[in-house]
Amino acid sequence: MRGWTVGASIALPNLQTPALPGRALNSDLQIRVLGCSGSIAAGSRTTSFLLGQHVLIDAGTGVGDLTLEEMVAIDHVLVTHSHLDHVLSIGLLADSVTRRRHAAGRAPIQVHALPATLAALRAHIFNGVIWPDFTRLPDPAHPVLAFAPLAEGERLTVAGLQVEVLTARHTVPAVGYAVHGPAGAWVFTGDTGRNPALWARLASLDVASLVIETAFRDDELALARLSQHLCPSELRAELAQLRSPVDVYITHIKPGEVDAVMSEIAGQDSPHRIHTLATGQVMHLAQ
Numbered sequence: 001m002r003g004w005t006v007g008a009s010i011a012l013p014n015l016q017t018p019a020l021p022g023r024a025l026n027s028d029l030q031i032r033v034l035g036c037s038g039s040i041a042a043g044s045r046t047t048s049f050l051l052g053q054h055v056l057i058d059a060g061t062g063v064g065d066l067t068l069e070e071m072v073a074i075d076h077v078l079v080t081h082s083h084l085d086h087v088l089s090i091g092l093l094a095d096s097v098t099r100r101r102h103a104a105g106r107a108p109i110q111v112h113a114l115p116a117t118l119a120a121l122r123a124h125i126f127n128g129v130i131w132p133d134f135t136r137l138p139d140p141a142h143p144v145l146a147f148a149p150l151a152e153g154e155r156l157t158v159a160g161l162q163v164e165v166l167t168a169r170h171t172v173p174a175v176g177y178a179v180h181g182p183a184g185a186w187v188f189t190g191d192t193g194r195n196p197a198l199w200a201r202l203a204s205l206d207v208a209s210l211v212i213e214t215a216f217r218d219d220e221l222a223l224a225r226l227s228q229h230l231c232p233s234e235l236r237a238e239l240a241q242l243r244s245p246v247d248v249y250i251t252h253i254k255p256g257e258v259d260a261v262m263s264e265i266a267g268q269d270s271p272h273r274i275h276t277l278a279t280g281q282v283m284h285l286a287q
């Protein structure tokens with residue numbers, strides 16, 4: 001595991017959401033944080049989570065840290081939205097694993113996203129100009145990628161995981177995801193500005209841990225609103241809508257801004273346990 005990047009005055013993140021008493025550890029889902037930065041620099045990778053061995057949520061630059069064997073095992077990519085920092089590794093992943101998956105007769109990797117997101121990927125990335133169309137390669141009858149549309153509010157079973165598609169409010173069509181377990185849900189907001197529909201849903205959900213973005217500092221409130229991201233003051237207003245204290249993990253902070261953003265959050269006297277999400281961190285969800 002790599003080292004932590006932790007904001008000033010913020011406690012080290014809990015590595016583990018406590019399992020229910022008596023629950024065997026091997027029933028926990030491991031969620032590896034491959035990337036959780038708003039952009040790139042040495043040590044900073046963009047958004048991607050590996051759930052167990054077979055499911056990715058988003059495919060930012062963090063995917064590049066996986067071994068080839070780990071990449072070959074990925075059968076599903078759940079995409080939050082079409083922005084480059086969340087999708088740029090889909091095509092590279094496909095290229096890396098095509099030969100091995102094809103030789104093994106493996107089914108296509110399912111890329112799950114809103115129809116608008118899939119249309120954007122097809123038009124702007126897998127268009128034969130930016131990248132080949134891997135939904136038709138290595139041959140159209142046995143491609144390495146398949147696009148699978150989803151809808152807000154839908155519940156999917158993905159590699160045995162119960163995944164709910166949450167609403168997000170961003171400059172392009174976007175979603176978040178909740179992964180359900182018996183001790184509560186692991187919730188990832190995706191990129192989002194203020195989002196009343198999310199809190200309406202979370203009010204009736206047992207949230208084990210919440211990964212939420214805070215992309216800007218408060219002095220960039222106008223830019224945060226324009227780009228439909230959160231800043232600390234808006235985060236506070238959003239978190240105030242949770243009915244009980246939860247473990248909150250802050251993601252999507254830009255390189256070089258982590259200490260500043262987390263210091264602003266630490267000054268808020270929140271009832272929640274707020275942590276900095278770190279690349280290389282492994283979260284756990286009872287299954």
Ligand SMILES: [Zn+2]
Nearest residue numbers: 081083170191
């Ligand atoms: Zn975005």
Ligand SMILES: [Zn+2]
Nearest residue numbers: 083085086191
């Ligand atoms: Zn983003």
